[in-house]
Amino acid sequence: METAQTYIHLAAPPFPYFMECGRTVYAPGESHPNRRDITVFDLILVETGKLFIGEEEKRWEVSAGETILLLPDRYHYSVKPCEEETRFLWIHFRTIGEWIAAEGEPVFADRDQHISRFGTLPVTIRLPQFGKLPVSSRGGGEGERLLQLEKRPRLSAVWERQRIFEELLRSLDVQKRDPSGSPAALVAERTESYIRAHYMEPLTSPLLSEELHFHYNYLTRCMKRVYGLTPMEYLADCRLEQARLLLLRTEQPISVIAEQVGFETAPYFSRRFAERFGVSPIRFRQRHSR
Numbered sequence: 001m002e003t004a005q006t007y008i009h010l011a012a013p014p015f016p017y018f019m020e021c022g023r024t025v026y027a028p029g030e031s032h033p034n035r036r037d038i039t040v041f042d043l044i045l046v047e048t049g050k051l052f053i054g055e056e057e058k059r060w061e062v063s064a065g066e067t068i069l070l071l072p073d074r075y076h077y078s079v080k081p082c083e084e085e086t087r088f089l090w091i092h093f094r095t096i097g098e099w100i101a102a103e104g105e106p107v108f109a110d111r112d113q114h115i116s117r118f119g120t121l122p123v124t125i126r127l128p129q130f131g132k133l134p135v136s137s138r139g140g141g142e143g144e145r146l147l148q149l150e151k152r153p154r155l156s157a158v159w160e161r162q163r164i165f166e167e168l169l170r171s172l173d174v175q176k177r178d179p180s181g182s183p184a185a186l187v188a189e190r191t192e193s194y195i196r197a198h199y200m201e202p203l204t205s206p207l208l209s210e211e212l213h214f215h216y217n218y219l220t221r222c223m224k225r226v227y228g229l230t231p232m233e234y235l236a237d238c239r240l241e242q243a244r245l246l247l248l249r250t251e252q253p254i255s256v257i258a259e260q261v262g263f264e265t266a267p268y269f270s271r272r273f274a275e276r277f278g279v280s281p282i283r284f285r286q287r288h289s290r
Helices: 111-118 142-149 154-172 183-198 205-212 216-227 231-249 254-260 266-277 281-287
Strands: 006-012 017-026 041-048 050-055 058-063 066-070 075-078 086-094 099-103 123-128 130-132
Touching (some): 017 142, 041 050, 041 058, 050 066, 086 154, 123 154, 142 154, 183 205, 183 216, 183 231, 205 216, 205 231, 216 231, 231 254, 231 266, 254 266, 254 281, 266 281
Antiparallel strands (some): 006 099, 017 086, 041 066, 041 086, 050 058, 050 075
C-alpha cells in the first residue's frame, strides 16, 4: 500500500467551494466504483470499516477515523472489496485557483499569475491526501453537519454549508493543526507581522535580523517554507499591494505614493509596479478612473 505522503496545495482566495455530500455504506464484498476524471475533488471520511481504494499507481487502506482526498483529474479504482461493513461520508468540492499535488516540502502557486487572475496575493491550503481525521471533526463534526444541511433547501443553507465546509478544510490543513505552531511557522508569522507593520520604513536584512533576533538566513528559510518567499520578496509584495490600494483609493501623486509605501524613488517604484501588474501606476489609475 502507498506510504509516501502526498499533499494537495490549494491556492486561495478564491477559496474552494462546497458542491454536495452524502453517506455510503458498503456491505462485505462490495467495493468503490472505478471512475476517471470526475471533475470534482472527492473527500472521503471513513466512519466504520475499511475502504481499499487506489488512484493511478497509489493504493490505500482507509480505516475508520481516516480520510482520503481523490483528485478530479485522476483514475480512481477499487483495490479489493470491503471485508466488513464500511460506512463513509463523501464530500465533493471544486476550486478555481491553482492546485498542485506534491510530496515532501510545501509548494506554492505562481504569484504573478494568481494576482493577474484574482487581484490578490495567494495563500496556500495544504491538505494531506491521506491522513487522520482530527478528533474535533469526528462523530457529530463538520461532515455530519454538512450531511444534515443537505435536507434543507439549497438557498437557505448555502452560506452555512460553505462555512462548515471551510471549517473542515481548516481542520485538515496541516499548517493549522498544531495550535502552538511549528518553530518555522512562528518565526515566519513574526517576520510577516513585523514587515506589515513597518513596510513603509527603510527595512534591510540586517535590521530584520536585529529586530527579530534571528540570523537573516534563518528568517529566509522559515519564510520560504511557510510562504514560499524571502523576507525581502514579501516586503516588495506588501509595498506593491499597498501602493495598488492607494492608487485606487486616493488622488495622491505617484511620487508621494512611492515614498509612502517605502520605495526610495518614483522611477524604481513605477518599474516594479509595472513588472508585477503589467501596467504603469499612471495607466493603472487611468484604467480605474472615470
